[in-house]
Each structure stands twice: as C-alpha cells, then as structure tokens.
Amino acid sequence: MQTTLSPETRADLAPSLPQKQAIKLTINGTVHHLELAPWTTLLDALREYLHLTGTKKGCDHGQCGACTVLVDGKRINSCLTLAVMKEDSDITTIEGLAAENGLHPLQTAFVEHDAYQCGYCTPGQICSAVGLMNEGQAKTIDDIRELMSGNLCRCGAYPHIVDAIREVMHIEPKS
Amino acid sequence: MTPYIGKSISRVDGVAKVTGKAKYAAEYFAPDMLYGWVISSAIAKGKITRIHTEAALQLPGVVQVFTHENRPSLAWFDVNYKDQDAPPGSPFRPLRDATILYSGQPITLVVAETLEVARFAATLVQVDYEEDDHETALEHNLHRAREPKSGVASLLKSPPPKPRGDFEKAFEAAPFQTTGQHIHSVEHHNPMEMFASTVVYEKDGKLTIYDKTQGAPNSQMYVSQVFNMPFSDVRVISPYVGGAFGSGLRPQYQLFLAVLAARELKRSVRVSLTRQQMFTFGHRPATVQNVSLGATADGTIDAIRHDAIGETSRFEDYFEIVVNWAGMLYPAPHVKFTYNLVPLDTFTPLDMRAPGGVTGVPALEMEVDELAHKLGMDPIELRLKNYTERDMNEDLPYSSKELRECFRQGAERFGWASRNPEPRSMRNGHTLVGWGMATGIWDATQGPARAEAVLTVNGKLRVTSATADIGTGTYTIMTQIAADTLGMPIEDVIFRLGDSNMPLAPIEGGSWTAATVGSAVKVACEALGKKLFKMAQKMKDSPFADAKWEDVWFSDAHILLKTNPYAAVSLLEIVGQNGGRAVSETATSLPNMLEQRKYARAVHSAAFVEVEVDEDFGTVRVTRAVTAVAGGRILNPKTARSQIIGGMVWGISKALEEESVMDHQFGRFMNHNLAEYHVAVNADIQDLDVIFVDETDTIVNPLGVKGLGEIGIVGMPAAVANAVFHATGKRIRSLPITLDKLL
Numbered sequence: 063m064q065t066t067l068s069p070e071t072r073a074d075l076a077p078s079l080p081q082k083q084a085i086k087l088t089i090n091g092t093v094h095h096l097e098l099a100p101w102t103t104l105l106d107a108l109r110e111y112l113h114l115t116g117t118k119k120g121c122d123h124g125q126c127g128a129c130t131v132l133v134d135g136k137r138i139n140s141c142l143t144l145a146v147m148k149e150d151s152d153i154t155t156i157e158g159l160a161a162e163n164g165l166h167p168l169q170t171a172f173v174e175h176d177a178y179q180c181g182y183c184t185p186g187q188i189c190s191a192v193g194l195m196n197e198g199q200a201k202t203i204d205d206i207r208e209l210m211s212g213n214l215c216r217c218g219a220y221p222h223i224v225d226a227i228r229e230v231m232h233i234e235p236k237s
Numbered sequence: 238m239t240p241y242i243g244k245s246i247s248r249v250d251g252v253a254k255v256t257g258k259a260k261y262a263a264e265y266f267a268p269d270m271l272y273g274w275v276i277s278s279a280i281a282k283g284k285i286t287r288i289h290t291e292a293a294l295q296l297p298g299v300v301q302v303f304t305h306e307n308r309p310s311l312a313w314f315d316v317n318y319k320d321q322d323a324p325p326g327s328p329f330r331p332l333r334d335a336t337i338l339y340s341g342q343p344i345t346l347v348v349a350e351t352l353e354v355a356r357f358a359a360t361l362v363q364v365d366y367e368e369d370d371h372e373t374a375l376e377h378n379l380h381r382a383r384e385p386k387s388g389v390a391s392l393l394k395s396p397p398p399k400p401r402g403d404f405e406k407a408f409e410a411a412p413f414q415t416t417g418q419h420i421h422s423v424e425h426h427n428p429m430e431m432f433a434s435t436v437v438y439e440k441d442g443k444l445t446i447y448d449k450t451q452g453a454p455n456s457q458m459y460v461s462q463v464f465n466m467p468f469s470d471v472r473v474i475s476p477y478v479g480g481a482f483g484s485g486l487r488p489q490y491q492l493f494l495a496v497l498a499a500r501e502l503k504r505s506v507r508v509s510l511t512r513q514q515m516f517t518f519g520h521r522p523a524t525v526q527n528v529s530l531g532a533t534a535d536g537t538i539d540a541i542r543h544d545a546i547g548e549t550s551r552f553e554d555y556f557e558i559v560v561n562w563a564g565m566l567y568p569a570p571h572v573k574f575t576y577n578l579v580p581l582d583t584f585t586p587l588d589m590r591a592p593g594g595v596t597g598v599p600a601l602e603m604e605v606d607e608l609a610h611k612l613g614m615d616p617i618e619l620r621l622k623n624y625t626e627r628d629m630n631e632d633l634p635y636s637s638k639e640l641r642e643c644f645r646q647g648a649e650r651f652g653w654a655s656r657n658p659e660p661r662s663m664r665n666g667h668t669l670v671g672w673g674m675a676t677g678i679w680d681a682t683q684g685p686a687r688a689e690a691v692l693t694v695n696g697k698l699r700v701t702s703a704t705a706d707i708g709t710g711t712y713t714i715m716t717q718i719a720a721d722t723l724g725m726p727i728e729d730v731i732f733r734l735g736d737s738n739m740p741l742a743p744i745e746g747g748s749w750t751a752a753t754v755g756s757a758v759k760v761a762c763e764a765l766g767k768k769l770f771k772m773a774q775k776m777k778d779s780p781f782a783d784a785k786w787e788d789v790w791f792s793d794a795h796i797l798l799k800t801n802p803y804a805a806v807s808l809l810e811i812v813g814q815n816g817g818r819a820v821s822e823t824a825t826s827l828p829n830m831l832e833q834r835k836y837a838r839a840v841h842s843a844a845f846v847e848v849e850v851d852e853d854f855g856t857v858r859v860t861r862a863v864t865a866v867a868g869g870r871i872l873n874p875k876t877a878r879s880q881i882i883g884g885m886v887w888g889i890s891k892a893l894e895e896e897s898v899m900d901h902q903f904g905r906f907m908n909h910n911l912a913e914y915h916v917a918v919n920a921d922i923q924d925l926d927v928i929f930v931d932e933t934d935t936i937v938n939p940l941g942v943k944g945l946g947e948i949g950i951v952g953m954p955a956a957v958a959n960a961v962f963h964a965t966g967k968r969i970r971s972l973p974i975t976l977d978k979l980l
C-alpha cells in the first residue's frame with residue numbers, strides 16, 4: 063500500500079519537486095511540445111497531458127500490456143518508460159495506426175473476429191500485434207499465443223484475438 | 238428484409254474500441270481538473286491515532302488532504318449508503334472515523350494539481366495506528382459460522398430450500414457413496430480497467446460524473462443520497478466500461494472520494510485506483526463446502542447433502558446461492574442443504590461472475606464424477622439417469638430445458654465416445670491425457686426496465702436506456718432488437734446507454750440484461766410504432782384509414798398493409814408531418830410474473846475438457862474444450878460466442894490459476910498485482926469451441942432469451958478437475974489445481 067518515510071527524510075524531500083523541462087515528443091507523425099517533469103511516464107504523458115487516451119493503463123507496473131505502444135516500430139510498455147527518454151523516437155499509438163479514413167488491417171480483423179469484449183485491452187493488443195509482425199518471429203498459432211502473452215485480456219477474448227492476428231499474418235488455422 | 242436478430246452482426250461499438258476512441262471513466266477532462274490519490278490502511282483492524290499530513294500539504298501543487306478528521310459532515314443513516322446491490326448490514330463509509338475495518342481501507346485522499354504530485358505527496362503522509370487483533374482466516378473460524386441475516390437482497394437470492402425426505406437414513410442405506418470437502422480461496426475480479434471516477438464540477442455546483450459502474454443510476458442514487466444532493470444535480474455517465482464481472486455492481490470508494498473532494502474544493506477531480514487497490518474492495522468469498530451423494534447400484538442418486546460456509550465482512554452479510562443447485566439439477570428425494578457465514582476482518586465480498594453458481598456447482602459436479610467412477614458408469618450416462626424436467630426446490634417444471642441435447646451435441650463434437658474411462662489410461666508422449674465433463678446451470682431472470690424510442694426528423698431511430706455494456710454486447714443486441722421491431726435498416730438505428738438521464742434500467746448483472754432491457758427496447762419501439770401508425774392514419778389519403786394495428790407491419794423503414802405490400806407509408810414521411818419535431822415514446826416492460834411463477838427458469842450447459850498433465854512437473858494444460866449451451870434464443874451468435882468463450886477462459890483460470898493469497902499475520906492480500914495474481918494469458922488458452930443448441934422458450938420473456946454472461950464459466954472448473962482426475966487418478970477438491978497439489 064503506501065510507503066511511509068521517516069520525518070527527517072520528508073523534510074529533505076518536500077521542497078525538491080523535480081523541475082519541469084521542455085520536451086518534444088513525436089507521436090503519430092505529429093511533434094508535440096510539452097513541459098514535463100522527468101518522473102512523468104510516457105503513458106501518463108499520452109493520457110493525461112496529450113489526452114491521447116486510446117493507450118490504456120491496466121496496472122502501471124509492466125504486468126498487463128494495456129499500455130503497449132510502438133516506439134520506432136518496436137512494442138513497449140509505455141508505463142515503464144519515462145517520457146523524457148523518448149524525445150528522439152517515433153511513437154505510434156492506436157490513434158495513429160490507421161491510414162486516413164480507414165482502419166489498419168488488424169483493426170478490421172479485430173472487429174470482424176469479435177476479438178474483444180469490453181475493449182479495454184484492445185488498443186494494447188493491436189499495437190502489440192503490429193510489433194509482433196514487425197519482429198517477424200511468429201510462424202505458427204502457438205507462436206502467436208506465446209508472443210502475445212504479455213497482453214492480458216480479462217474478458218478472455220484470446221481465441222478470437224489469435225484468429226484476427228493469424229488472418230492478417232496469413233498463418234493457417236491449424237498450424 | 239431479413240431479421241437482424243439471430244445474425245452474427247459485428248459489434249456496433251467495434252470501430253470505437255479498435256481505434257481508441259471509446260472513452261472510459263478516467264478518460265474525460267475538465268478545465269483545471271485535480272487528481273486524487275488514495276492512501277490505504279496498512280493494518281487490518283484497529284484505530285488511526287494520527288495522520289501526519291503537514292509535509293504533504295507543504296508540497297507545491299498539493300491542494301488538500303482529506304481524512305476522517307476534516308471531511309464534511311454527511312448523511313447519517315445507513316440507508317443513505319445502500320446501493321442497489323447492498324447486502325443486509327451497514328455499508329462501509331469511507332473516511333467515516335478513525336476505525337480500521339480491513340487492510341487496504343481507504344483512509345486518506347491526497348488532492349493535487351497533477352497525478353504525479355498527488356502520488357508523491359501520498360508517500361509523505363504518515364499514519365500512526367493502534368492495532369487490534371484481527372481474524373481473516375476462514376478455515377480457522379468455521380466454528381463461528383451462523384446463518385446469514387435476511388434483507389432486501391434475499392428477494393433475489395433465495396436461501397437454501399428446506400430439507401426433503403430423510404437424508405441421513407437414505408445416505409446410510411446407499412450402497413454407493415461419495416463425500417468430499419471442497420475449498421477455494423478468495424478471488425478478485427480484476428477487470429483490465431481500474432476503478433476511476435472523473436467528477437466534473439459544473440458552474441452551478443451540479444456534478445457530471447464519469448464513473449466505472451454496471452449501472453449509472455445506481456451511482457447517481459448513491460451520490461445523491463450520501464451527499465444530500467437532488468437527483469437532478471447529479472448526472473452519471475458511463476458509456477464504456479473496461480470489464481467489471483460484478484465489481485461494478487456497487488459504487489466503489491473512489492466515487493465517494495472524488496465527489497467529496499470536488500464538492501469541498503469546488504473543482505473537477507479525478508480519482509483512479511491503482512492495481513493494488515483493486516484488491517481492496519469486493520471479492521469472491523473463500524468458501525468451504527461439503528458434498529455427499531448416495532446412490533443405488535443402477536446409478537439412481539437418492540440422497541444429496543450440500544453444506545457451505547462462506548466468509549463475509551464484519552459489517553455486511555454478503556451471501557450467494559451455493560448449495561441450492563443440486564435440487565435444480567438432480568431429482569433426489571432425500572436432500573439437505575445448509576449455507577452459513579463467518580464474519581471476518583475483510584471487506585464485504587461482492588458478486589463475481591456466476592456468484593455462488595461457480596462455487597457450488599463445481600463442488601457438486603466433481604462429486605457426481607466421483608460417483609460415476611465408483612459406479613463404473615459413464616459420467617454422461619449417470620447424469621441422464623438422474624435427469625429432471627422439474628426444479629425440485631420449487632417443485633416446478635422448467636420453462637424449457639435442452640440439457641440432454643447439450644450432452645449429446647457436446648459429446649459428439651468432443652469425441653467423448655472414444656474415451657477410455659480408466660484414469661491414467663490415456664497418454665500423449667510423457668504427458669497424461671484426461672477427459673472430463675460437467676454440467677452448468679444458471680438462473681434465467683428478467684427484471685423491470687424502461688426505454689425510450691425516438692424517430693428523428695431525419696428518419697433515424699434512436700433508442701436509449703440507462704443500462705450498461707461491460708463488454709457483453711448490449712449496444713449491439715439492443716440495436717438489432719430495435720431495428721427488427723420497427724423494420725429499420727440497422728445503419729439507421731442508434732442505441733445509447735450508460736447515462737443516468739436516460740430511462741431507468743437496473744444494474745447490469747446476473748445475466749439478465751438481454752432479457753430485461755431487450756424487452757424494454759422492444760416495448761418502447763412497439764409503442765413508437767403504434768404512435769407512428771396513428772399519425773399515418775391521419776395523413777391525407779392514408780392507405781391505413783380503415784386499417785387496424787393488427788393489419789400492418791414494419792419493413793424497410795415503412796409501415797405496410799399486410800394484405801397489400803404496395804400500400805405503404807415511409808416513416809420519414811410520417812415524422813415529416815410532425816412540424817419538424819421528432820416522434821418519441823417511452824415504455825416500461827415488466828416481467829409477466831403470473832405466467833413466469835408457474836415455471837422454473839434456467840440456462841444450462843455441458844462442458845467438455847481435455848487436459849494434459851506433465852507427471853514430472855504437475856503442470857496442467859487445457860488443450861481443448863467444448864461447451865454446449867441451451868440458452869434460449871441467441872440474438873447474435875458472434876457476441877454470444879464471445880461471452881461463452883470468455884466464461885470458459887474464466888473457468889480455466891479459476892480451476893488452475895486464480896487465488897488471492899492472504900498473509901493472515903497482516904490480514905492483507907500479498908499477491909495484489911497482475912504478476913502474482915495469475916489470470917489466464919493467451920498461451921494458457923488453446924482450442925475452445927462453443928455450441929448453441931436449439932431451445933425455444935415462450936415463458937422466460939417476450940424475446941425468449943436466457944442470458945449468457947455467467948453460464949460459460951459454471952461448468953468449466955469441474956470439467957477441468959474431472960479431466961485432471963481422469964488423467965492422473967488424483968481427485969483435487971481444492972481450487973486452483975496448482976502443480977504442488979499434483980506432485
């Protein structure tokens with residue numbers, strides 16, 4: 063639960079809030095200028111400061127994958143990343159996946175296969191699946207299951223999530 | 238036009254969900270919004286002697302720190318804190334006084350300009366406690382078990398039926414007997430979205446609240462009663478809910494805290510819980526059960542006894558239906574059922590997917606499997622031998638029951654016929670293979686609800702009801718029902734929910750929403766249809782001048798004469814006669830109690846599971862599973878399948894993984910995070926298959942639907958456990974079946 067500090071430590075810490083600094087984040091091709099303290103995670107920067115709430119918070123501890131975004135094409139947990147560390151990167155969130163006025167093939171497949179219920183893990187699942195495809199390691203259904211296991215879905219949509227990804231990757235149903 | 242009901246329509250809210258546009262409670266913003274951070278009690282029982290808030294208050298950016306010492310005075314009576322799902326007792330009131338009732342109790346809210354400052358400031362608050370001895374272990378307190386208090390909630394959850402016949406004598410005399418003690422510990426819902434409330438403080442002091450809830454009106458009622466605000470000053474909005482599984486049936490404490498802070502500070506406030514704090518309110522109660530069955534040599538079950546002891550808090554009597562199911566599934570003449578509670582120093586348990594059902598039915602179904610083994614009888618054959626068309630508890634016939642067909646079709650799809658009944662007889666390399674099956678059952682209920690149907694000036698149909706969609710597919714099936722009732726193309730129909738301003742609907746739980754709200758949508762659309770028909774009759778040269786309501790039907794956004802399809806008037810034309818205004822009707826649907834009370838009403842399933850057990854490591858994998866469901870009419874096979882699959886995943890997760898582990902020395906859940914509280918991940922789930930058998934039911938509700946939210950989970954845990962027995966010869970009666978229990 064909470065951490066309690068001794069009174070002396072508190073006296074030391076109280077006046078020393080981290081300084082905000084100007085940072086620049088490139089998200090979905092747009093450059094955003096923000097004033098953020100170094101302790102702001104990339105996830106909170108997206109959600110609370112840029113109002114890009116498509117990226118979800120499910121644990122804030124790197125344990126659920128709901129916050130998955132793509133940084134230079136690689137999937138990462140944005141809750142475990144500080145925003146200041148990603149100034150030189152290209153960040154893609156669920157809001158930036160689709161081509162204009164359309165859907166990314168994975169987004170279409172998720173709708174088609176009903177690969178969700180509540181939808182809360184969905185942006186993370188889809189970004190993670192894009193990352194998976196970029197990695198080029200998954201060759202079979204079992205590979206998909208294994209390599210998508212960092213993204214929890216409490217609604218239990220896993221079979222349909224696998225169907226959607228498999229279809230976009232052209233992997234046979236019984237591989 | 239072919240009907241939409243029964244078609245696999247993709248979710249109408251699907252694009253919003255895959256593009257990140259669907260907004261959940263913590264995703265709304267207001268100017269100058271503040272952030273609250275909750276501090277949780279570190280002890281399980283005792284008193285707060287002092288809260289040191291000075292350091293936090295000095296931190297730039299901290300606006301206020303709320304504790305029991307500086308909270309405003311609020312409603313005095315318990316009744317003001319009762320929500321629609323409150324069990325008998327005295328509801329928990331956050332920041333009430335210095336008393337600590339359980340570990341993790343919210344005791345302080347730090348409010349700051351940013352999330353980070355609030356979070357940091359919370360670490361500067363020091364709390365002094367005076368600790369009392371606590372009791373949190375159910376198994377050490379069974380001697381304190383007593384009957385649950387009754388209250389309003391007992392209306393929906395019937396207490397165990399009276400004993401029938403003479404269990405003791407019949408059991409004694411039975412040549413075949415089984416008895417087992419079944420245990421499972423606490424489980425937590427853990428929806429992916431954490432509880433959050435964004436309270437927008439409007440200029441006039443009214444509140445617009447975005448809340449995570451399974452019923453916006455429930456949260457509205459709670460806030461208005463606790464804070465003594467008129468209903469009209471509190472609006473609760475909840476269009477998307479990131480899973481709930483029962484956890485949203487009661488307003489959670491972040492709602493109280495966010496409203497309190499917003500009202501005191503006259504600013505908008507957001508309070509989100511952390512994942513750790515998701516373990517600090519309702520949960521599935523740990524339960525200890527004893528089940529005994531006595532049968533004759535031909536497999537007739539004569540005697541059944543089912544006793545259960547569940548835990549509850551010290552302040553409320555949460556109870557669930559655990560032991561009644563045997564009387565609904567098997568027609569034994571000699572039965573005895575008891576259900577008791579032990580109050581502990583924990584938070585009150587809370588309905589969690591198939592509450593009671595997935596506790597009691599698996600225990601029963603494991604003993605039925607054991608009995609089949611002792612009798613040397615096939616488990617399906619034994620169940621067919623003891624099949625009943627009546628609910629013996631109520632002594633009423635089922636309104637419909639195609640469970641027999643579930644057994645048949647499920648067994649066929651699974652390939653059950655080639656099962657070698659001998660435990661440990663099937664192998665795949667060095668793993669043992671086991672096949673198990675079990676029955677599932679859940680009530681099919683309907684409540685009252687209201688809905689409004691509006692035909693807009695553009696000829697679109699807009700239907701609203703203050704229900705919820707927690708991932709169940711409510712948006713989609715209601716759109717289908719509305720479109721069919723008024724013969725509209727589905728693209729022209731919009732269904733909205735999750736707003737306390739909308740016509741009242743009950744909390745979304747217990748698998749009753751399709752029946753309850755679906756019926757309301759249907760009657761509202763019919764009422765609108767009648768109004769439009771009357772308007773059409775008054776139009777110049779109306780083809781319906783002499784027609785009666787029975788003579789017309791709706792198709793393709795037209796009203797047509799049944800006898801002459803060319804005599805048609807478009808709905809757009811009718812609304813055009815209304816002076817530029819939309820046409821609307823609101824209607825209430827009530828269950829037909831007179832008819833329904835003559836029948837028992839339930840949804841049934843048969844679950845089939847294959848497991849592979851590694852003998853050296855004791856690891857269990859469910860390699861495939863089939864569930865056949867008799868759930869009445871299936872409105873949308875696509876979303877229906879997702880509900881059952883979701884339930885099956887929960888069943889596997891419950892059978893093999895889920896357990897909130899408490900350190901009784903501290904009275905605190907130790908694995909309060911998603912790395913240590915295991916839920917099924919993608920790699921844990923392999924081939925799952927769902928069959929919906931045909932079932933027609935004209936009694937349950939006008940739509941003939943039975944609800945699918947719970948039935949998918951109920952049969953699974955026993956099917957898994959029975960498969961593990963078949964694979965290993967070990968009967969594990971304590972869930973989850975972790976590897977240590979198999980070594």
Ligand code: FES
Pocket residue numbers: 118119120121122123124125126127128129130139140141142
């Ligand atoms: S929120 Fe980042 S992994 Fe859960």
Ligand code: FES
Pocket residue numbers: 177178179180181182183184214215216217218219429479480708
């Ligand atoms: S869709 Fe609800 S958690 Fe995955």
